[in-house]
Amino acid sequence: KQMNGLKHRAILVTGGAGFIGSHTVVELLEENRAVVVVDNLSNAASLKGSLPPAIVRIKEIVTAEQSEKLYFREGNYGDTDILKGIFQEFEIEAVIHFAGFKAVGESKRLPLMYYRNNVAGTLYLVKAMEENGVKNMIFSSSATVYAEAPQEKLPLVEDSPVGNCTCPYASTKLFIETILKDVVQADPAWKVLSLRYFNPVGAHHSGKLGEDPKGIPNNLMPYIAQVAVGRRKHLNVYGTDFSTVDGTGVRDYVHVVDVAKGHTAALSALSSFKSGFRAYNLGSGKGTSVLEMVSAFEKASGVQIPIVEANRRPGDTAIFYCDPQRALKELGWKTERSVHDMCEDLWRFQKKNPNGYVSDCKEN
Numbered sequence: 001k002q003m004n005g006l007k008h009r010a011i012l013v014t015g016g017a018g019f020i021g022s023h024t025v026v027e028l029l030e031e032n033r034a035v036v037v038v039d040n041l042s043n044a045a046s047l048k049g050s051l052p053p054a055i056v057r058i059k060e061i062v063t064a065e066q067s068e069k070l071y072f073r074e075g076n077y078g079d080t081d082i083l084k085g086i087f088q089e090f091e092i093e094a095v096i097h098f099a100g101f102k103a104v105g106e107s108k109r110l111p112l113m114y115y116r117n118n119v120a121g122t123l124y125l126v127k128a129m130e131e132n133g134v135k136n137m138i139f140s141s142s143a144t145v146y147a148e149a150p151q152e153k154l155p156l157v158e159d160s161p162v163g164n165c166t167c168p169y170a171s172t173k174l175f176i177e178t179i180l181k182d183v184v185q186a187d188p189a190w191k192v193l194s195l196r197y198f199n200p201v202g203a204h205h206s207g208k209l210g211e212d213p214k215g216i217p218n219n220l221m222p223y224i225a226q227v228a229v230g231r232r233k234h235l236n237v238y239g240t241d242f243s244t245v246d247g248t249g250v251r252d253y254v255h256v257v258d259v260a261k262g263h264t265a266a267l268s269a270l271s272s273f274k275s276g277f278r279a280y281n282l283g284s285g286k287g288t289s290v291l292e293m294v295s296a297f298e299k300a301s302g303v304q305i306p307i308v309e310a311n312r313r314p315g316d317t318a319i320f321y322c323d324p325q326r327a328l329k330e331l332g333w334k335t336e337r338s339v340h341d342m343c344e345d346l347w348r349f350q351k352k353n354p355n356g357y358v359s360d361c362k363e364n
């Protein structure tokens with residue numbers, strides 16, 4: 001609270017210690033906004049009794065003045081007591097909702113954990129927002145909500161068919177979108193922008209902030225980066241017999257800072273957005289194959305990445321990329337960073353942090 005007892009106006013960011021979340025928090029602070037991050041650190045490095053490394057690094061990147069306006073509250077984003085405290089302490093103007101489990105394979109093994117945390121948690125968050133008259137949300141959705149599309153139906157637009165999700169993780173994103181649509185139907189005072197990320201990769205150009213997955217990375221680029229620093233022996237290329245340019249999977253890679261800027265663009269658009277639920281693709285609009293990403297990373301890092309051809313992963317599609325026109329037209333957003341930038345920024349981060357943020361957690 002301010003000296004005069006007035007509450008600070010702020011944006012509530014759930015999961016703000018995560019990969020996309022932390023990069024978005026930097027952008028919000030650099031727009032001189034106040035930000036409250038709530039995160040249970042279940043997928044983030046943590047240091048007993050002090051701020052988590054991701055939050056410390058965000059504060060190092062922005063100015064001292066901007067750093068003052070970053071508040072961190074540890075806990076579950078769906079915990080009604082924690083939410084009550086935040087809404088009492090701050091004048092929350094909007095919520096950017098990143099928090100959620102997101103490992104495809106894990107979701108197949110533990111569907112109930114995914115539905116409880118991702119879907120039920122969101123129900124409590126939306127309830128608390130409603131009770132406090134906060135009806136502006138930017139939702140972190142995913143391209144995985146789209147049904148597999150034959151090549152002639154690409155690129156994917158926001159009205160492309162959704163559903164037939166290949167894993168519970170993807171279903172949680174689709175169910176949450178459906179729930180939010182129904183909430184908006186019932187109360188048009190709500191405004192919800194749902195941002196469907198394609199493949200976010202890369203890191204902040206400072207090398208201080210990046211993807212710091214726990215365990216073995218599921219995703220391509222963090223795995224490649226770990227091979228480059230010697231943490232993994234080689235890259236397994238999952239499938240080399242797809243009907244694509246070189247037989248390997250083609251995806252729409254987008255720099256994580258471009259994705260972060262998509263959130264601040266959406267937040268600015270909210271005020272002029274009349275009402276309702278609207279989805280936006282956050283992607284480059286271009287497809288790049290696994291082998292093309294490997295060679296782009298080798299060029300950017302100067303490090304050879306040994307590869308081993310392996311079987312396809314169940315559920316992997318050949319080609320997946322979007323048409324990002326709606327975000328350009330309505331949010332004034334488009335990607336500005338290239339695949340080379342993604343690889344360069346990722347390499348700088350990985351080189352400086354071979355083991356991710358864990359180096360910050362050593363008892364000094």
Ligand code: WQD
Pocket residue numbers: 102103104141142143144197198199200218219220221223235236237238239248249250251290313316
């Ligand atoms: C990309 C390409 C793989 C790893 C994921 C998930 C989900 C989503 C982000 C949030 C594919 C190939 C990968 C490896 C490989 N997150 N690959 N060797 O599967 O497109 O989608 O994106 O929503 O996590 O939906 O991303 O990075 O796992 O795979 O050959 O070790 O790289 O087959 O062609 P994906 P990915």
